[in-house]
């Protein structure tokens with residue numbers, strides 16, 4: 157049985173933390189509760205507060221629906237740029253800005269924060285937590301940040317090196333900060349914290365690098381740790397002294413096998429955390445198992461709770477309430493961390509409080525918030541790892557061939573990039589539709605027969621992850637087969653209503669508005685507006701660079717704005733190859749639009765790409781082959797498979813460093829560029845390994861030059 161229901165303890169709220177106390181303490185507890193309600197009051201009524209975008213998904217329900225109607229289908233063609241703000245980096249921008257009383261707060265790459273006048277883009281203050289450059293290696297998927305939380309004049313955000321920081325929203329001065337992780341381990345915060353009931357909730361990423369997931373709750377005023385919930389069991393017999401101890405021992409422990417705690421576990425909560433104000437619950441979206449390969453992770457057995465699950469917790473104590481596991485015994489990196497949206501839907505004539513969820517695994521779930529049971533689960537893209545979800549048991553009917561640790565190989569129609577990743581979806585109660593930034597990126601899973609755990613690096617348990625065909629035509633055919641589309645999905649009728657196709661995947665998050673419009677940026681750099689009911693395009697804008705982030709809408713001085721962050725990066729853009737010649741890059745930007753806006757972006761500079769730079773040295777075929785393997789296992793995840801960088805980080809075939817053994821060694825082994833994120837790899841590579849990688853890159857540069865590749 158995939159669904160577990162334990163203590164049904166609803167709306168006991170703050171009273172729980174008072175149960176042990178004497179009358180005096182009770183009085184204090186009541187006082188604290190009243191205060192909590194005051195600071196929550198604004199967030200609780202955010203649905204009616206059309207001017208602002210107070211929390212990550214605008215309201216606690218995380219619908220990303222703005223009720224504003226000034227911009228609508230009739231006038232969307234008159235939208236123009238109101239202002240833009242250049243950021244200080246070329247790294248990926250994934251943030252959803254908050255807007256509170258005319259001030260926009262945006263978190264940017266490298267975990268920085270900027271406050272701007274939301275009507276003009278004028279900078280009010282900036283905060284740089286000075287993330288050490290060498291902590292970039294701890295982030296699996298770029299030094300991105302998806303946003304902040306706001307409550308009662310305070311702004312909360314996480315950092316790549318695992319800190320949670322509270323700022324005074326007016327001045328940008330730090331109020332408190334806590335280290336939420338072990339900074340020596342690959343545990344990096346990319347997601348936005350959420351705040352409710354006087355607590356700030358935060359997880360982190362690192363499952364792919366062997367970490368064990370947890371969520372922490374900190375007191376909003378002091379930063380004191382209130383509780384922690386681990387999502388997967390640790391070493392049997394050892395307790396964490398955490399809210400999860402009991403349920404992990406009783407329920408999760410028996411679903412694991414082997415010695416997973418020595419090589420990982422996974423289950424990181426790296427993105428979605430949602431507070432359900434109606435039921436006083438916190439839902440956490442739990443990630444994949446680590447290593448991915450269940451044969452290695454858990455002796456090929458078990459559901460491995462709570463990976464690939466939504467878990468409902470008591471927000472005051474962190475105690476387990478229920479869970480629903482979407483991907484039992486995951487071995488495909490099918491995280492359930494994707495955005496959860498809360499809605500009230502009429503299903504079968506009955507009003508139901510539900511979670512709407514489109515996780516990586518390709519099924520769209522409508523889950524009953526009362527019980528955690530799925531009411532429906534339907535494929536929103538072609539899916540071949542499972543035939544269907546049996547709603548009686550809640551379990552997917554998995555194709556045995558997908559268990560590649562046993563079958564030896566599996567090609568999934570949608571793999572680890574997800575049928576939907578972190579890019580936020582939106583739900584409009586006006587149209588009843590969910591707008592999903594969906595994609596289809598097939599992937600091959602082949603078990604690594606010689607797996608060796610490498611602390612700190614990616615440990616998937618797959619043979620040469622990211623390995624591609626060597627032939628350019630085959631790589632291009634593969635890339636052409638990747639798809640991206642915006643899907644308007646009816647969660648009651650359980651079907652797609654319309655779609656907007658894109659050239660490829662990794663398009664932006666979505667905003668739905670009261671003007672019956674849907675906004676989404678794409679991977680090519682165009683920002684679109686569609687009719688929310690028909691999908692007809694109403695407007696588009698050339699943003700000059702890819703948009704991944706979710707747009708927001710707000711109103712200042714009577715004018716409605718739509719704003720979005722632009723900037724290429726994230727996991728896909730780091731790792732995926734590209735034959736496009738590197739272009740002069742545009743820095744990360746915030747773009748804000750209004751009716752009649754007349755601002756113009758500066759002309760994009762054209763710069764010739766640096767030439768390929770192979771050295772005249774001779775390397776042996778063995779050295780090149782060894783370098784190919786090492787590059788694929790160690791470097792490709794950031795510099796692009798087969799050395800074909802998509803342009804976020806340097807294309808090493810064009811790097812001057814590959815022509816000089818000494819310089820290359822200084823970078824790779826001595827770490828001279830550590831402050832820019834290129835740390836020393838001496839822990840993983842010998843100088844001979846580095847030389848083999850250099851030999852491989854020279855071979856790749858020579859090939860590209862000979863073929864006249866762009």
Ligand SMILES: O=C(O)c1cc(C(=O)O)c2c(n1)C(=O)C(=O)c1cc(C(=O)O)[nH]c1-2
Pocket residue numbers: 250296297298300344345346347360361362363364424426443444489491572573574577578725726727728
């Ligand atoms: O397992 C993890 O801990 C973890 C963390 C993160 C992250 O923190 O960003 C991502 C993923 N997994 C992941 O699977 C994934 O596809 C992904 C994409 C991105 C991104 O920002 O583009 N992050 C992450």
